[in-house]
Amino acid sequence: MVKDGDPSWKPTFIVKPDGGCQGDGIYLIKDPNDIRLAGTLQSRPAVVQEYICKPLLIDKLKFDIRLYVLLKSLDPLEIYIAKDGLSRFCTEPYQEPSPKNLHHIFMHLTNYSLNIHSGNFVHSDSTSTGSKRTFSSILCRLSSKGVDIKKVWSDIISLVIKTVIALTPELKVFYQSDIPAGRPGPTCFQVTTASSQPEFSTLTGPTEGSLASCGMRDGVGWPERGGLLVGVKPGSNFQFFHLLAV
Numbered sequence: 707m708v709k710d711g712d713p714s715w716k717p718t719f720i721v722k723p724d725g726g727c728q729g730d731g732i733y734l735i736k737d738p739n740d741i742r743l744a745g746t747l748q749s750r751p752a753v754v755q756e757y758i759c760k761p762l763l764i765d766k767l768k769f770d771i772r773l774y775v776l777l778k779s780l781d782p783l784e785i786y787i788a789k790d791g792l793s794r795f796c797t798e799p800y801q802e803p804s805p806k807n808l809h810h811i812f813m814h815l816t817n818y819s820l821n822i823h824s825g826n827f828v829h830s831d832s833t834s835t836g837s838k839r840t841f842s843s844i845l846c847r848l849s850s851k852g853v854d855i856k857k858v859w860s861d862i863i864s865l866v867i868k869t870v871i872a873l874t875p876e877l878k879v880f881y882q883s884d885i886p887a888g889r890p891g892p893t894c895f896q897v898t899t900a901s902s903q904p905e906f907s908t909l910t911g912p913t914e915g916s917l918a919s920c921g922m923r924d925g926v927g928w929p930e931r932g933g934l935l936v937g938v939k940p941g942s943n944f945q946f947f948h949l950l951a952v
Contacts, residue, residue: 717759718734719755720755721734722752724753729819733808735808736805757803759803764844766799767797769793769839771791775788783874789842792838792841795816796812796814796815798812800814834846
């Protein structure tokens with residue numbers, strides 16, 4: 707394979723089977739011919755992406771960011787984003803992918819459901835250390851290194867708005883189908899990634915407790931599982947959310 711005429715391009719790919727959850731079935735490959743097919747592509751499709759080999763690291767660890775978006779209304783479109791989120795850390799110091807470490811899931815995959823089984827998983831009494839931290843603590847850490855946090859938030863907001871706009875036509879179809887005008891009862895639904903276990907199944911740690919206190923769960927009838935909430939309960943409290951766009 708050649709990318710943009712560059713014969714030196716030797717990528718790593720990450721393969722994510724359709725219908726999976728909690729990191730199950732995700733793996734890295736160097737050669738596209740190494741894709742493991744369970745059945746046919748029609749019965750077991752997968753998303754294959756170029757793997758980012760030089761990610762931003764904190765404490766030499768790879769991490770992800772989980773943010774929460776709420777749509778108060780689809781028509782007119784009204785978008786909110788929670789003021790804080792969650793960052794999940796790998797539990798093995800990161801190294802660029804090589805044939806020797808492609809199978810090191812604790813190095814490459816940030817899924818909590820995987821890393822909780824690592825002997826290096828850190829349960830911390832602080833929201834700014836350990837294997838699960840608040841996003842605000844990550845921003846403070848980046849700010850101390852000279853990163854323009856306002857630009858980071860601006861880029862995130864831009865991405866959220868564009869993503870929601872792209873999803874809105876399909877969301878309207880689901881909304882009108884499942885909740886027709888005049889139907890009594892709840893007028894909201896949740897769009898999530900497939901997961902059999904909620905991220906905040908027990909709010910006992912400082913990070914989870916901090917997020918719960920920010921309205922992640924009960925303030926607006928927020929789902930335990932991460933994702934996108936469409937429509938809200940009457941009288942919901944929005945003090946923990948930023949209004950992005952109307």
